[in-house]
Amino acid sequence: MRKDFLWGGATSANQYEGGYQEKGRGLSSMDIVPTGGNRQKMIKGHINQLEIKESLHYPTHESVDFFNHYKEDIALFAEMGFTAYRMSISWSRIFPKGDEEKPNQEGLDFYESVFKECQKYKITPIVTISHFDAPLYLVETIGSWKSRKMIDYYLRYCHILFTTYKEYVTHWITFNEINMILHAPYMAAGVLVEENNEKQIKYQAAHYELVASSLATKLAKEINPNNKIGCMFAAGSAYPYSCHPEDVFEALKVDQENYFFADIQVRGKYPSYALKSFEKNGIKIEMTPEDLENIANHTVDFISFSYYNSRCIARKESDAELTEGNLFATAKNPYLELSEWGWPIDPLGLRITLNNIYDRYQKPMIIVENGLGARDNLENEQVHDDYRIDYLSKHLKMMKAAIEEDGVDLFGYTAWSACDIVSASSGEIDKRYGFVYVDAEDNNKRIRKDSFYWYQNVIKTNGKNL
Ligand code: BG6
Numbered sequence: 001m002r003k004d005f006l007w008g009g010a011t012s013a014n015q016y017e018g019g020y021q022e023k024g025r026g027l028s029s030m031d032i033v034p035t036g037g038n039r040q041k042m043i044k045g046h047i048n049q050l051e052i053k054e055s056l057h058y059p060t061h062e063s064v065d066f067f068n069h070y071k072e073d074i075a076l077f078a079e080m081g082f083t084a085y086r087m088s089i090s091w092s093r094i095f096p097k098g099d100e101e102k103p104n105q106e107g108l109d110f111y112e113s114v115f116k117e118c119q120k121y122k123i124t125p126i127v128t129i130s131h132f133d134a135p136l137y138l139v140e141t142i143g144s145w146k147s148r149k150m151i152d153y154y155l156r157y158c159h160i161l162f163t164t165y166k167e168y169v170t171h172w173i174t175f176n177e178i179n180m181i182l183h184a185p186y187m188a189a190g191v192l193v194e195e196n197n198e199k200q201i202k203y204q205a206a207h208y209e210l211v212a213s214s215l216a217t218k219l220a221k222e223i224n225p226n227n228k229i230g231c232m233f234a235a236g237s238a239y240p241y242s243c244h245p246e247d248v249f250e251a252l253k254v255d256q257e258n259y260f261f262a263d264i265q266v267r268g269k270y271p272s273y274a275l276k277s278f279e280k281n282g283i284k285i286e287m288t289p290e291d292l293e294n295i296a297n298h299t300v301d302f303i304s305f306s307y308y309n310s311r312c313i314a315r316k317e318s319d320a321e322l323t324e325g326n327l328f329a330t331a332k333n334p335y336l337e338l339s340e341w342g343w344p345i346d347p348l349g350l351r352i353t354l355n356n357i358y359d360r361y362q363k364p365m366i367i368v369e370n371g372l373g374a375r376d377n378l379e380n381e382q383v384h385d386d387y388r389i390d391y392l393s394k395h396l397k398m399m400k401a402a403i404e405e406d407g408v409d410l411f412g413y414t415a416w417s418a419c420d421i422v423s424a425s426s427g428e429i430d431k432r433y434g435f436v437y438v439d440a441e442d443n444n445k446r447i448r449k450d451s452f453y454w455y456q457n458v459i460k461t462n463g464k465n466l
Contacts, residue, residue, distance in 0.1 A: 001400065001403065001404070001462050001463045002411070003462070004411075005083075005410075005411065005412060005413075005462060005463070006083050006084035006124060006126075006366065006411060006412030006413070006414070007081065007082060007083050007084065007412070007413060007414075007458070007459040007462075007463075008077070008082040008083060008084035008085050008086065008123070008124075008126075008412070008413075008414040008415075008418070009077065009080075009082060009085065009086070009414050009415045009416070009417060009418025009419070009434075009435065010085075010086035010087070010126075010368055010369055010414040010415065010416050010417055010418060011066070011086070011087050011088075011417050011418050011419065011421055012087070012088045012128065012131035012132060012133075012176065012421070012424070013087070013088045013089060013090035013093070013131060013133060014028060014030045014031075014060055014063075014088075014090065014131065014132055014133050014424075015060060015063060015417075015421040015422045015423070015424060016063055016064060016066045016087075016417075016419070016421040016422075017063055017065075017066045017067045017090060018060070018061065018062040018063035018064065018065040018066065018067050018068075019062075019065065019067030019068065020060070020061045020062075021061075022067060023093075023104075023106035023107065023110065024093075024096055024104040024106050024107060025090065025092055025093040025096060025104070025107060026092035026093075026095070026096025026097050026098075026135055026136070026137060027052075027092060027135070027136040027137070028090060028091065028092040028133050028134065028135060028136055029132075029133060029134045029135070029136055029139050029144065029186070029190035030060060030132055030133065030187065031052065031058065031060065031061065031136060032050055032051060032052050032058075032136065033058075033060075033186075033187070033427065034053070034056035034057055034058050034427065035056075035057050035058070035059055035426070035427035035428060036056075036057065036427070037056060039426070039427055042186055043184045043186050043187035043425070044183070044184055044185065044186065044187075044193075045184075045185040045186040045191055045192045045193040045198075046192075046193065046195070047186065047192060050136065050139060050140055059422045059427060059428070059429055060422050060427070063421060063422050063429075064419065064420060064421055064422075064429070064438040064440070064444055065444050066419075067110070069444065069446070070113070070114050070117060071117055072446060073418075073419055073436070073446065074114070074117040074118060074120075074121065074123070075117075075121070076419070076436055076446060076448070076452075077121070077123060077418055078121035078123060079456070080435060080452060080455055080456045080459060081456055081459035081460055082121075082123050082418070082459070083122070083123060083124060083459075084123060084124045084125075084126055084412055084414055085118055085123050085124070085125055085126070085414070085418065086125075086126040086127075086128065086173075086368050086369075086414040087114070087125060087126075087127060087128070088127065088128035088129070088130070088131035088133065088176065089111055089127060089128075089129065089161065090107075090133060091129075091130060091133050091134060091135055091157055092133075092135040092136070092137075093107035093110065093111075094107045094108060094157060094160060094161070095135060095153070095156070095157055095160075096135065096137075097135055097137035097138070098134070098135030098137050098138035098153050098157075099137070099138065099141075099153060103160050108160070108164055111165065112164070112165070112168070115165060115168035115169065116168075118168070119168060124171065125168065125169050125171070126171040126172075126173065126304075126366075126368065126412075126414065127161075127165075127169050127171065127172055127173065128172075128173040128175075128176050128232065129154075129157070129158060129161065129172060129173065129174055129175070129216065130154070130174070130175050130176065131175075131176035132176060132177075132180075132187050132188055132424060134150075134189065134190035135153075136190075138150065138153060138190070139190040139192075143191070143192070144189060144190030144191050144205070145181075145189045145190065145191050145205035145206075145208050145209055146191055146192075146201060146204065146205050146208075147208070148208055148286070150208055150212070151208055151211055151212045151215065154212045154216070155212065155215055155216060155219060158216045158219055158220070159219060159223075162219060162220050162223040162224065162227065163223055166223065166224050170224065170226050170227050170228055171228050171230070172216075172220055172227060172228070172229050172230070173229075173230045173231070173232045173304055173368070174212070174213040174216050174217070174229065174230075174231065174232075174300075175189075175209055175213060175231075175232060176188075176232055177232060177233055177234040177306060178206070178209060178210075178213075178231065178232065178233055178261045178265075179233045179234055179257075179258055179260065179261045180234055181202055181205060181206050181209070182202055182206075182257065184425075185201070185202055185205065187424065187425075189205055189209065191205045199281055199283055200282075200283050200284070203278070203283050203285060204285055204286060206261065207285050207286075207287055207291070210261065210264050210265065210295060211287075211291045211294060211295065213231065213265060213300075214265075214294040214295045214297070214298040214299070215294055215298065216229070217229045217298040217299070217300060218294065218297070218298040221298075228301040228302060229300050229301050229302075230300055230301065230302040230303060230304040230366070231261065231262050231265035231266065231300045231303060231304065232304040232305060232306070232368060233258065233259075233261050233262050233305050233306075234258075234305070234306050234308075235258070235305035235306065235307050235353050235357060236258075236307055236308065236309050236310050236311055236349065236353055237255065237310050237311070237349060237352050237353045237356050238251040238252075238254040238255045238258070238310070238311045238312075238313045239251060239310055239311065239312050239313065239333065239349075240312075240313060240314075241312055241313060241314035241315075241318060241320045241331045241333075242314070242318075244315065244318075246315035246317075247313065247314055247315050247318065249315075250313045250314065250315050251311075251313040254311060254313050255356075256271070256273050256274075259271075259360065260274055262303060262357075262360075262361065264295060265299060265300050266299055266300055266303060266361045266363060267299070267361075268295055268296040268297070268298075268299045269292070269295065269296055270292075270295075300363075301363075301364070302363060302364045302365065302366060302411070303357060303361055303363050303364070303365045303366075304365070304366045304367070304368040305353075305357065305365070305367065305368065305369075306367075306368060306369030306370065306416065307349070307350050307353055307367060307369070307370050307395075308343055308369070308370065308371075309336075309343050309344040309345065309346050309349060310333070310336075310344065310346045310349030310352065310353070311330045312330050312331040312332065312333035312344075313330060313331060314331040318331070320332065323338070323342055323344075333346070339372060339373060339374065340373070340374055340375060341373050341426070341431060343373070345372075345391060347391075347394035347395045347397065347398045348398055350367075350370065350395050350398045350399060350402070351398040351399070351401055351402045351406070354367075354398075354399065354402040354406070354408045354410065355402060355406050355408060357408075358406075358408040358409065362409075363409070364409050364410075364411050365408065365409060365410050365411070366410065366411055366412040366413070366414070367399065367410065367412070367413045367414070368412075368414050369414070369415075369416040369417075370392075370395055370413070370415055370416060371388070371391070371392065371415050371416035371417060371433045372387065372388050372391040372392070372433065373423060373431040373432065373433050374387055374388060374431070374432060374433075375430055375431075375432065376420075376432045376437060376449065378437060378439060378447065381447055382447075382450075383437045383447060383449040383450065384449075384450050385449045385450055385451045386450065388449070388451045389450065389451050389454045392415060392451065392454075392455070393454075393466045396413070396458065396463065396466050397466050399413060400463055400466070415433075415435070415455070416433050417433040417434050418434060418435065418436070419434040419435070419436040419438065419446070420432045420433065420434035420436060420437055420438040421433070421434065434449070435448070435449055435451050435452040435455050436448060436449065436452060437449050
């Protein structure tokens with residue numbers, strides 16, 4: 001393992017900060033999505049009421065209150081030995097409505113304080129500009145990424161971030177899991193869809209995001225040539241359910257759909273398989289020659305991705321059992337165990353995925369999310385999460401093998417999540433991922449889990465003790 005390998009953890013503003021109306025913050029797209037009820041329908045973009053209802057429960061409004069605990073939390077990250085912390089900025093904390101000329105100074109100050117804490121402990125911040133987050137006002141008024149105008153608002157926001165935090169941040173990720181717009185368009189991008197026109201809407205919105213990402217890359221370099229920009233997608237290679245050629249072909253198609261975004265952000269052009277598929281499905285993207293030029297000229301410096309599981313794909317006629325698992329149905333892989341939330345556990349799949357991505361792009365990579373969502377049991381101020389240690393240890397062994405035996409160029413790993421936070425898909429706090437337990441019953445008290453000490457040792461030995 002290289003000596004400067006970045007070890008750390010990740011979080012997102014919307015799931016971690018709370019303080020949803022503090023110090024001038026405006027409402028954000030996910031603030032109106034409750035736990036339970038119609039949540040699944042809502043995150044998939046099938047909603048018609050953009051409002052907060054008193055009768056419903058919104059755990060992210062308070063979340064685990066990083067807003068008031070950031071010093072304590074970053075000190076805990078430093079105690080674990082983090083050399084990197086991947087976090088995101090809440091867009092509506094900086095531009096409460098999204099269309100203002102001037103930013104909210106108090107919002108900017110908050111993140112400056114966060115970055116100062118990171119600097120104090122020599123932790124490199126890796127900052128996601130939009131992690132499942134858009135100002136609600138822009139969703140209501142222009143339909144978020146359905147509109148080309150969103151590109152300008154996003155760039156104004158980027159400009160403020162790149163200039164204000166120039167001395168603190170050089171690693172930026174333009175969009176979290178950009179490919180999730182195809183599966184959960186409201187959660188991923190604040191985009192609502194119509195049933196008979198879903199693909200058209202999603203790919204058009206994706207195009208505007210891709211243009212915005214290329215222009216943000218250009219801007220970042222103009223403001224600070226040392227800036228490094230990454231794309232980020234939800235990875236996990238697609239396995240054919242059997243060696244039946246049709247299963248193999250379907251799996252190939254699923255992989256292409258998944259790589260579509262990175263193909264554009266890394267290679268700088270729309271892949272031919274996508275153009276043919278648009279043609280076949282009657283999808284017409286509004287795009288200008290200038291868009292294509294920007295996409296071609298401003299590709300990313302590194303590739304970041306999340307890995308939770310592989311996918312298993314069967315042809316339509318197959319009798320394979322289906323599993324909903326991770327927001328979209330795939331065939332159930334009979335060789336893999338499932339987490340409590342039905343997500344397959346596949347450490348070797350991480351090694352396969354790392355190899356596939358590296359073979360495809362030959363660019364530096366970083367894993368920015370990987371972890372196990374599980375119910376933890378707090379007893380006598382202790383959490384014995386050996387299941388999480390087991391999950392992480394097996395995945396890290398595969399990561400190491402991919403680096404040392406297969407030669408992939410990986411410069412870091414940030415586990416999901418640094419601290420317990422609210423789950424994105426289910427909206428529960430009980431689906432915990434962190435090394436630090438947060439006790440909501442006791443003023444959001446922070447408690448080190450067993451995995452905290454285990455990870456501390458992993459980092460200390462630079463991955464020797466797994
Ligand atoms: C990724 C997201 O999809 O998976 C995170 O980038 C999310 O925001 C993580 O929290 C785990 O998913 P979930 O739904 O269990 O929170």
